[in-house]
Amino acid sequence: MKKYILTLIIVSCIAFPLPLASADSAREDVSADAVQKAVQSTAAKEPAAKQAGKTKDKKESKDDNENIDEIEKARQALQYGLESEIAEVLNKIDKQDFESLQEDFVRLFQTTRSAAIREGLFALYQKYENAQLADAAAGVVEDYGTQQRTVIKAALAYLAAVKPAMNSSLREALQRLLTEETAEYGAEAITVLGAIGSEDDAAFLAEYFETFTMDDTKQELIVKQTIAAALEKIHSDNIRGFLLERLEDENENVYVRSSALAGLAQMKNADTVPLLVSFFEKPEPLLREAVMRGIAQFDTAETRALTLQAFRDSSYQVRLAALQAVQKTKQTDAVPYVLYRAKYDPTEAVRLSAVETLTKLNAPEGNTWLKETFCDTKKGEKLRVAILRAVLQEKSSLLNDDLEPIILPTITDAKQKQLRYSFGKEIAKSDSTAVLGVGKAFLQSDDALTKSIGLDMFKTNRSAELRPLVEAIAQDEKQGTLQRRAQRLLE
Structure with missing residues (x-):
């Protein structure tokens, strides 16, 4: 019993030291086994304490990380992060943060050797339609012989989106890409020329259309269709004869003919109206849709009547084009037709486009339906949200009194x-x-x-x-x- 009590005293002394005199007197009757057990007990506690300290440190570290401002986290990732971490920042950045990190993005573009990061930056600046990297993108295109394929394609897509001013160096590089690397970059180079080109570029593209050939007939057709689409955008008078020839050639691809027709209409020559009317009778929906793309350039009794006919066309693409035309011309007598499309069209895209068109026309009949439909909880959610979107985009006060009663x-x-x-x-x-x-x-x-x-x-x-x-x-x-x-x- 005495031995047991003294053992407990020794353990207590190790855990909670006693005055020296008490320890000495107790030590006389303590066996070696008891001391060893006490030491083992104390040692066993030490790893747990250390572990607790590590857990605490880890928690504090996590808390510290969470307290770092999100923008500072992104800045650190851009400066020190792995390619995957940088990519994560580029993929999730919002408009406000994009503006805040401009200097960091530009610095990163100038210093990085990663093709993936440069592609990501071009895509990010394209997303927010920011032209700050336009010179860098042009440099990539002009020096395409030393650049990676994916970077070149990203630069071309970015240039087509932000539409910087054309200069002689960029024009020459785009033309070289088209003629020397047609299969690889032809379509992308043509798209840039169509977006920012002039009548000289139109003449170059028209001539190239007539002279080039490729072993791959499918790829050749894609290039020709892309040229036609680019010429529609440029719609320069100096290629009018070329477009007419393409349009009147019934053996020509229908996509090429439709772009030629729409391009001719955008030149706004009055003698194009009879051409549009005649081509609306063609069996190919793409040609009728091109008529509607072009019809918005005119406002005559003949073109207005043709637009109303288009709302009954069997092709949803033609009906969509008719809605776009009405949005541009503000053709008020089309309101009943547009309203019918919004209510009953079998294609959702047409119904939603009709909603947008009604808000732009701002006619009493259309406004009444828009307001009633938005407030009707039995109507489809997608339709009601589309009405809200269209009204807000138009900055209309139509739904002002209904917002809180419906949304709250x-x-x-x-x-x-x-x-x-x-x-x-x-x-x-x-x-x-x-x-x-x-x-x-x-x-x-x-x-x-x-x-x-x-x-x-x-x-x-x-x-x-x-x-x-x-x-x-x-x-x-x-x-x-x-x-x-x-x-x-x-x-």
């Missing part, structure tokens, strides 16, 4: 969550003061995505009425990512 109930109804998100994403694109009540409700929601969409609304309109709610989110540590996002929006 979706915020508290879990069954309407997807509709709420869809409505909210359209609202977030608008700077109208009519949407502020909806914005407040979104910011006050307990649902994270709903609140995030509310922040999108504030980012668009920067309303003083929404600012206090955004400030509250920015001060709330429980909001996590939303807090950091709100803080950035308030900077």
